[in-house]
Amino acid sequence: MSWIINYNTDGGFIKPPDLSPEDEYRRSLDFDIWFYEGILAKCPDYVEVLQAVGNSYTARGYYEKGLWVDLKLSKLCPSDPVVFYNLACSYSLIGELEDGFHCLRHSIDLGYDDLSHMSNDPDLHNLRSDPRYDEIIELIASRQKPAE
Numbered sequence: 169m170s171w172i173i174n175y176n177t178d179g180g181f182i183k184p185p186d187l188s189p190e191d192e193y194r195r196s197l198d199f200d201i202w203f204y205e206g207i208l209a210k211c212p213d214y215v216e217v218l219q220a221v222g223n224s225y226t227a228r229g230y231y232e233k234g235l236w237v238d239l240k241l242s243k244l245c246p247s248d249p250v251v252f253y254n255l256a257c258s259y260s261l262i263g264e265l266e267d268g269f270h271c272l273r274h275s276i277d278l279g280y281d282d283l284s285h286m287s288n289d290p291d292l293h294n295l296r297s298d299p300r301y302d303e304i305i306e307l308i309a310s311r312q313k314p315a316e
Contacts, residue, residue, distance in 0.1 A: 197228045215244055222254065226291070231261040242271075249280035257291035268295050272304060281308050 187195065204221035207214060222237035235258040238251070245251045252275035259268035272295065283305065286292060295301050 194228065197224050200224045201228065213244055215241065218244070219254075222258075226258070226261065231258060234258050235262060247278060249275045249278035251275075252278060253280050253286075256295070257289065260292050260294045263294055265294060265298055268292075269298070269300050269304070276304065276308060281312060283308055283312070 201221060201224050204217050204224065207217045208221065211217070218237050218241050222234050222241065225231075225234040225237060235255075238255040238258045241248075241251045242255050252271045256268045256270075256272035256275060259265070259271060272292075286305070286308075292301075
C-alpha cells in the first residue's frame with residue numbers, strides 16, 4: 169500500500185484507507201494521468217509523454233481520450249508502425265471497425281509484424297471477431313515465411 173502523508177489537526181499522521189488492489193491500480197493511473205497532463209500542458213507535443221498518457225487513459229477505460237492521443241501521435245509520428253497499431257486498438261475499443269482495420273493495415277504496411285502480441289491483445293477483441301482480421305493475420309504470416 170502506498171502512503172500519503174496527511175496530518176490530522178493534532179499533528180499526527182493519518183493512514184489512508186485500505187483499498188482493494190483494483191482501487192489502488194485506478195488511483196495510481198489517476199495520479200499518472202494527472203502528472204502526464206501537467207507535462208503536456210507545457211509541452212503538448214512531447215511524444216513519450218503522449219504515449220504514456222495514452223496508455224494510462226486506455227488502461228483507465230477512457231477510450232475516447234486514448235483515441236485523441238493516438239490520433240495526435242499519428243500526426244507527430246506518421247511512419248511509426250506501433251503508433252498506428254495503437255490507433256487501431258483505440259478504434260477497436262470504441263467499436264469503429266472500419267477505421268480500426270484501416271489503421272491496422274497501415275501499421276503492417278509500415279512494418280508492424282508482431283503476431284503473438286496481436287493475437288493476445290485484448291484491445292483488438294472487436295477486430296478479431298471480424299473475418300478481415302484473419303486476412304490480416306495471413307498477410308503478416310506470408311511476409312514472415314522464409315525465402316526458399
